[in-house]
Amino acid sequence: MTRLLVPLDGSAEALAVIGPALRIARTLQVPLELMTVHDPVRGEWAADIDEVAAGIAYEHVEVSVVGTGWAGDVIVGLVADQPGTVVCMATHNRDRLTRMVVGSVTEHVLHHAAAPLLMVGPGHLPEPEDSGYDRALVCLDGGPRDEFAIAVAECWARQLKLELELVHVTESSGVDGATARLSRIAERLQESGRAAAATVLTGTHPAQRLTELMAERPKTLAVLASHGRVGLSRIVLGSVSSKVLQASPLPLLLTRAP
Structure with missing residues (x-):
């Protein structure tokens, strides 16, 4: 693993995976990269991404804002550009998974990216970010x-x-x-x-x-x-x-x- 990539879309739900991703990044001392695809028309982008990054107590936090494209394709491309990237995503949709992943960014990334996908769901219980996994x-x-x-x-x-x-x-x-x-x-x-x-x-x-x-x-x-x-x-x-x-x-x- 060379990078933890956290796509953000401006929702509070997307932020839930930052904790687990940060715990892994700290253990390995690799970059934690927050990224968003600028989409002012539909509003599905993290306008506050710099503020989110500034609030993370880790020296290897990076930010990338992609100017155009569909998030699914952008994420797959970023994974291809840097082998060893682990994509970290969250969903708090409590409906059936059909509504969550069919045709979604999550489905596209899992199906097309040559990398595992770290996910947290609505049942995830946050743990202290200053400890690793055993x-x-x-x-x-x-x-x-x-x-x-x-x-x-x-x-x-x-x-x-x-x-x-x-x-x-x-x-x-x-x-x-x-x-x-x-x-x-x-x-x-x-x-x-x-x-x-x-x-x-x-x-x-x-x-x-x-x-x-x-x-x-x-x-x-x-x-x-x-x-x-x-x-x-x-x-x-x-x-x-x-x-x-x-x-x-x-x-x-x-x-x-x-």
């Missing part, structure tokens, strides 16, 4: 995206010095199999020098069980993988991921699986 909670569903989520989490764990906690929710009949699978993955990570543990939760409502666990894990990032072929709107609408995004008290690292 753990990555890697949410696994037993499918083909798991290995990609683990690889991304391991990369972040190496840079931020995080412990990894692999989590899977299953019905009671699947506990033994899930425990064995996650334990094997944890052992493999431990052999490569990572601190890793496995947690298997039981229940018929995975999103609820995951968010309950997240509430018990302060100073933690959660990692979820979506499928890059069809994008966020097809993968998480009405799914466990959308419900987790809505309710999670933790920042979520959404990453596009190949």
Whole structure:
């Protein structure tokens, strides 16, 4: 990671991700860049971006104002121009995810940018900005995206010095199999020098069980993988991921699986 990029649109909701982004930037001592696309016609730009930057107690805060273009394309272009950029965005829309991401900047960035997307949703609980993160909670569903989520989490764990906690929710009949699978993955990570543990939760409502666990894990990032072929709107609408995004008290690292 070489830069934390925080797009702002003038709304109070967009500011919610600055705290998590700042905690990561401070840990890595990389720039925190606030950006906005100047759109005086629709009003969807952060006219107060300089004041917001001045209020952040960090010496590596940068500001960029793009004069024209659609925010989705601008963000994707900025990511392409500087590899290692992590885009940080927030949404506090409490309606169905359909209204939040279909055709939106969020959907476009996740689908097209060659970088993970750090998001906070309406359930996010702010934590002190002067402390870092200790753990990555890697949410696994037993499918083909798991290995990609683990690889991304391991990369972040190496840079931020995080412990990894692999989590899977299953019905009671699947506990033994899930425990064995996650334990094997944890052992493999431990052999490569990572601190890793496995947690298997039981229940018929995975999103609820995951968010309950997240509430018990302060100073933690959660990692979820979506499928890059069809994008966020097809993968998480009405799914466990959308419900987790809505309710999670933790920042979520959404990453596009190949």
